[in-house]
Amino acid sequence: MDVPSTKHILTNCLIVSVISTIVIAQIPQRYSLPPNVCTLKETCHECIQTPSCSWCFDPDYINSPRCFQPSTSLQPNALCPEEYVFNPDNVLSVIENLTLSETGGIYAGSGSIEESGSGTFSGSVNSGSGGIPEVPKRIVQVSPQRLHLKLRARQSDRFTMSYKQAQDYPLDLYYLMDLSSSMHDDKENLSKLGNKLVLTMKNLTSDFRLGFGSFVDKVVMPYVSTLKQKLQHPCEICVAPYGFRHHMSLSINTHNFSTEVDRAQVSGNLDAPEGGFDAIMQAVVCPEIGWRLQARRLLVFSTDASFHYAGDGKLGGIVKPNDGECHMDNNGYYSQSIYQDYPSIEQINLSIRKKSINAIFAVTNSTISIYRELAKSIEGASVGVLEGDSSNIVDLIVEQYKKISSTVSLKHNASSAVSLKFFSSCLNPDGILLNTNECSGLRVVGDTVDFKVEIEVLKCPKNPKDHFQTIQIRPVGINETLIIDLEMLCECPCEKNGQRNSPRCSSAGTYKCGVCDCNPGAFGTKCECHTGGDIRNVTMNCINPNTTVECSGRGDCVCGHCVCRERPNKLEMITGKFCECDNFSCERHNGKLCSDHGECICGKCQCNPGWKGSNCACQDSTDSCKPATLKGDTLCSGAGTCECGVCVCNVTDNGRFTGKFCEKCPTCGDRCLEFKDCVRCQQYKTGPLKGNECGSNCTLFIPVPAKEPVVANEENGEVLCHYEDEEGCRFNFIYFYDEKQVLVVKAQEQRDCPPTVHIPAIILGVIAAVVLIGLAILLLWKLLTTIHDRREFARFEKEKMMAKWDTINGENPIYKQATSTFKNPTYSGKGNPCAQKRDFTYTVSILNYLDQSSVD
Known part of the structure; x- marks a missing residue:
């Protein structure tokens, strides 16, 4: 049989861990709170707004909190019949779930399809062959399409949302161009590149429509010159200035694009910023543009200048805010240009988001930084660098389109009371789920991305009308949404149909969900109490100054006095002025209240004599922490502390002490060094411990004298210690624990000390020896030199006597005359x-x- 590899085992463990995490995350959060949190809730709606709590609306239910936690093993609600328990569960229902489309549908003719208020198709549909209208097939890229969810507060639920881009998905592209005089060469190039743009986009999708519009600026000072001749011809090649003009609606007759661009004439203005925001607003909201319901919508904004925005209109005396509506006359001009201020960035963002339009800012390098900051504030917007003459506009649009279509980003419109989180592994089906609402790297068609959507009601809105909300989740730039009809379970049905002035409420309150809602002037569990003044002055008598809960949550305030609730166990009682005390909630040990060594009084154990501790489990005496034969007050052999009559041994750097009295340390070194000073002072009366210090510090043992201590039994734990003191004396001792775990130390009777040495005599002897040796050396040297001199003198005398040279001539035969040699x-x-x-x-x-x- 093959043995699984380590890598295979680790992979399986990781998969199991991920699956376990996902499963745990999908379990409703119903069992996370302690039961006492539920018991503090006094109304049904407060109860069900607390996770895991249930409400009992039985009219005869008494002596227990109506709000309880049924998941606990302790059942305070055992007396509540099941039919009277209200514990709503989360319910998720799928209303519409159409299959994701593989391909898109092609719209016939040039008519436009717009969304109506109900989200259905409306508008003009051209007839196909034979005069039969061609209705476009519905394209489904988001699944499911509609859900209904009942959800309790502070609880979450999960579901899966899928996105798949269909093949040949329709594409609407509206080209909005700055036609100020500086863009003259850009217009010429765009006219020439129009056919290339059409052919290139049709390679991406066969269902492509193209439109065209232009803008300059508001025709008022100081944006343009108001001189008569300048108004007609701001420059030699310029036409009269205008705010925005719509030239060509989105059409399948895309060959007309180049013609319309060529016909458009440039104009001029005075300041550098342009009125592009007016043009964007009209191009987004005006139905004349022809945006289709099911199509990816691109608005290409081309300029070489910055923009005016809300507030700049005051320079021209325009103070009326932009209303965000369409104001286009029969000639395609923006009619409110000189009457309404520029729209704000947020207005532009809101309109683009509402229409699911992707804005592409094709701008020159000089303004790229401005529009990059602008794109951060507009949903789905992107920025591309435009060449000075717009020669790269086709490549720029294709690049931005591919970038937009290869990314799916989810947005929602949930209120602050609802939390939505998205989890996805994107295109990696075996990957770990990440907390993200965006996946990139999608191909143009075919890729499916699944998102796990977690929805949670954070709090219940105060207005009951807000308990019903419609939440839309949509991919940015796609006019398809997942609609969630959310019903927040924040109220109890029994609270809506209460019985006014019910006899159960002493005819002074409304009976609903098993409790009384008293009329003004009445209070009490059954509205049996009355006061002519403020009821708070009476109920305050039932509130402990240390808390804010009436009768500590364990009783009922009856006419200004707490009536503590009874317990099912008659031996358990709740007492106190504010029901703050009881005899059953004290600490337990081994399941026994106060360890059966004390009495539970007001939540605290009062221990019997001889016992102590918060649960009376500790003996008061320390006699059990030392052997009966141990001398002095040292507990646990000095290597631990006595807690509850038991030694808790110390853990040191050298090891850990063990044994009943911490007398052993298997992992420690020996205790020779610890016992050495006590052996010296007790046995030999030497060492650093003198007199009383020896008696107070050496209480663990009294050494037993032995002539020669030897280890007789190593299995008994006997340890032999060898030491030499500062006097040079050697001594040995052994220690061990006898059968009664008493420490026994056997010490050598007398130390082995070296004989006494007379230091002065040794010093004098050494000095004398050095002197004598020096004198002997001098005498020997004198003797040797005398002998050597006498020998040399005798040799001289002998040679003198033996000399035989010619004394007549007087020449010494030993002497040789000097000679010189010369050459001619x-x-x-x-x-x-x-x-x-x-x-x-x-x-x-x-x-x-x-x-x-x-x-x-």
Whole structure:
């Protein structure tokens, strides 16, 4: 049989861990709170707004809190029949779940399809062949489409939402161009590149529509010159300025695009920023543009300048805010340009988000940073760098379109009372779920992305009308949504149909959900109490100053006095002015209240004599922490503390002490060093411990004298210790624990000390020896030199006697006269080959020479 590899085992463990995490996360949060949280809730709606709590609306239910936690093993609601328990569960129902589309539908004709208020198709539909209208097939890229969810407060539920981009999904592209004079060459290039743009986009989707619009700025000072001739011709090639003009609606007749761009004329203005925001607003909201219901919508905004926004209109005396509506005349011009201010960035973002439009800002390098910041505030917007003459506009649009279509990002419109979280592994089906609402890297068609959506009601809105909300989750730039009809379970049905002035409420209150809602002036569990003043002055008598709950949540305030509730167990009682005390909630030990060694009084154990601790489980005496034969007050062998009559041994860097009295330390070194000083002071009266110090510090043992301590039994734990003190004396001792766990130390009777040494005598002896040795060396040297001199003198005398040279001539045979040799270079033989070399050697006696010199 094959043994699984370590990598395979780790992979399986990781998969199991991930699955366990997901399963746990999907379990409703019903069993996370302690039961006392539920018992503090006094009304049904407060009870069910607390996770895991249930409400009992039985009219005869008494002596127990009506709000309880049924998941606990302790059942305070055992007296509540099941038919009177209200514990609503989360319910998720699928209303509409159409299959995701593989391909898109092609709209016939040039008519537009717009969304109506109900989300259905409306608008003009052209007829196909034979005069039969061609109705576009519905494209489904989001599944499911509608859910109904009943959800309790502070609880969550999960479901799966899928997105898949259909093949040949319709595409609407509206090109909005700045036609100020600086964009003249850009317009010419766009006119030339129009056909290329159409062909390129149709390679991405066969259902493609194209439209065109232009803008300049508001025709008022200081944006444009108001001189008559400047209003007609701001420049030589310019036409009259305008705010926004719609030239061509979205159409399948895309070959008309180049014609319309070529017909459009540039204009001029004075300041650098342009009125592009007016144009964007009209291009987004006006139905004349022809945006289709089911199509990816692209708004390409091309300019080389910055923009005016809300507030700038005051410079031209325009103070009326932009209303975000369509104001387009029959000629396609924006009619409110000089009457309404520019829209704000948030207005632009809201309109684009509502229409599910992706804005592409194609701007020059000089303004790229401005529009990148703008794109951060507009949902689904992107930015591309436009060449100075717009020569790269086709590539820019294709690049941005692919970037937009390869990413899916989910947005929702839930209120602050609802939390939505998205989890997905994107295109990795075996990957770990990540907390993200965006996945990228999708191909144009075919890829399916699943999102786990977690929805939670954080709190119940105060207005009951807000308990019903419609939440939309949609991919950015796609006009398809998942609609969630959310019903927050914040109220109890029995609270809506209460019985007014019910006899159960002393005819002074409304009976609902088993409790009384008293009329003004009445209070009490059954509205039996009345007061002519403020009821709070009476109920305050039932509230402990240390809390804010009436009768500590364990009783009922009856006419200003707490009536404590009875317990099912008659031996258990709740007492106190504010029902703050009881005799059953004290600490337990081994399941016994106060360890059966005390009495539970007001939640605290009062221990019997001889016992202590919060649960009376500890003995008061410490005698059990030391052997009966141990001397002094040292507990646990000095290596632990006595807690509840039991030794808790210390853990040191060297090891851990064990044993009933912490007398052992298997992992420690020996205790020789610990016992050494006590052995010295007790046995030999030496060492650092003197007098009383020895008696107070050495209480663990009294050494037993032994002539020669040896280890007799190593299995008994006997340890032999060897030491040498500062006097050079050696001593041995052994220690062990006898059968009664009493420490026994056997010490050597007498120390082994070296003999006494007379240091002064040794020093004097050494000095004398050094002196004597020095004198002996001097005498020996004198003797040797005398003998050597006598020998040399005797040799001299002998040689003198043996001398035999000629004394007559007076010459010493040992002496040799000095000689000099000279060569005559004249007679070297050069120039006369027949001549023989002649060397003349002259020997001159230096003594004769000296004699002759002296004579001369």
